[in-house]
Amino acid sequence: MDFxxxxxxxxxxxxxxxxxxxxxxxDNRKHPTVDTIYSNLVEDIPTLSKxxxxxxLKLFIDNGITATVTIEDNEVRYDAIMEEHAHFxxxxxxxxxxxxxxxxxxxxxxxxxxxxxxxxxxxxxxCNKC
Amino acid sequence: MDFxxxxxxxxxxxxxxxxxxxxxxxDNRKHPTVDTIYSNLVEDIPTLSKxxxxxxLKLFIDNGITATVTIEDNEVRYDAIMEEHAHFxxxxxxxxxxxxxxxxxxxxxxxxxxxxxxxxxxxxxxCNKC
DNA sequence: TCTAAATTTGTAATCATTACAATTTTATAA
DNA sequence: TTATAAAATTGTAATGATTACAAATTTAGA
Ligand SMILES: [Mn+2]
Ligand SMILES: [Mn+2]
Ligand SMILES: [Zn+2]
Ligand SMILES: [Zn+2]
Numbered sequence: 001m002d003f004x005x006x007x008x009x010x011x012x013x014x015x016x017x018x019x020x021x022x023x024x025x026x027d028n029r030k031h032p033t034v035d036t037i038y039s040n041l042v043e044d045i046p047t048l049s050k051x052x053x054x055x056x057l058k059l060f061i062d063n064g065i066t067a068t069v070t071i072e073d074n075e076v077r078y079d080a081i082m083e084e085h086a087h088f089x090x091x092x093x094x095x096x097x098x099x100x101x102x103x104x105x106x107x108x109x110x111x112x113x114x115x116x117x118x119x120x121x122x123x124x125x126x127c128n129k130c
Numbered sequence: 131m132d133f134x135x136x137x138x139x140x141x142x143x144x145x146x147x148x149x150x151x152x153x154x155x156x157d158n159r160k161h162p163t164v165d166t167i168y169s170n171l172v173e174d175i176p177t178l179s180k181x182x183x184x185x186x187l188k189l190f191i192d193n194g195i196t197a198t199v200t201i202e203d204n205e206v207r208y209d210a211i212m213e214e215h216a217h218f219x220x221x222x223x224x225x226x227x228x229x230x231x232x233x234x235x236x237x238x239x240x241x242x243x244x245x246x247x248x249x250x251x252x253x254x255x256x257c258n259k260c
Numbered sequence: 261t262c263t264a265a266a267t268t269t270g271t272a273a274t275c276a277t278t279a280c281a282a283t284t285t286t287a288t289a290a
Numbered sequence: 291t292t293a294t295a296a297a298a299t300t301g302t303a304a305t306g307a308t309t310a311c312a313a314a315t316t317t318a319g320a
Pocket of ligand 2: 209215216217228
């Protein structure tokens, strides 16, 4: 994955902070919160500001290369994997995992009244390590 | 729907505030926020406190008669309909509607690694009135 | 190099939620 | 009924996440 090209292709100037934040999201795939992103990256970029993390994530979302994961009502997580997939959160360890979904089985019956543009599927329970 | 019995059956003492809050959720089915619930009910109960709304909703959730709807990352909504259903939010008017789902079509392939206990499905787009 | 635009940063403000102690209401026993 | 204790409600203060905003820094172009 060429992060610089990916940002450039999506009209985002590839600054150091932007590259590092996107790289962190894409490589770790742990659906981190802003605090987690900031805490981990500030080791690499000592001058990093939490405001920059917020600004950058908003920029990513506006340009369609990041999405929020709102599986919990008290934390906002971020995800740079844009291929359709569901999420599972383990109530015990708190990790959020990607879940492959077979879209064909996901068609709803008669949602005539709505034009659906985005779908989010959130599962909770216990993971096999817990 | 006998709200007093419903609360009592779920180990919740049916105070005036609790009855009114549950009644509001169940009858309107608009997935309101705490602010909306408070604003509407304080007309009936002038002494109502927003803290009571928070406390009561937490009590309802802990006793399994209410659930949160986290379709948006900047607002927590509440729902007293516990039968399995999905939610659709119209990006234009902002309303959140219930969507019937055919559970049989919703089975995922191979989620062996997880024991799923709860499922939430959130859709977004445009409703037929917008 | 010089200048302007874009980006980053730090601080203050805002807003939702929680903590907590005081008040009020309800239940129980004398 | 009255007294007492427990439960519920309330108001205010504290907390924590997010946003607003202006200053500082970096980048790009002339
Ligand atoms: Mn994901
Ligand atoms: Mn609903
Ligand atoms: Zn786990
Ligand atoms: Zn609409």
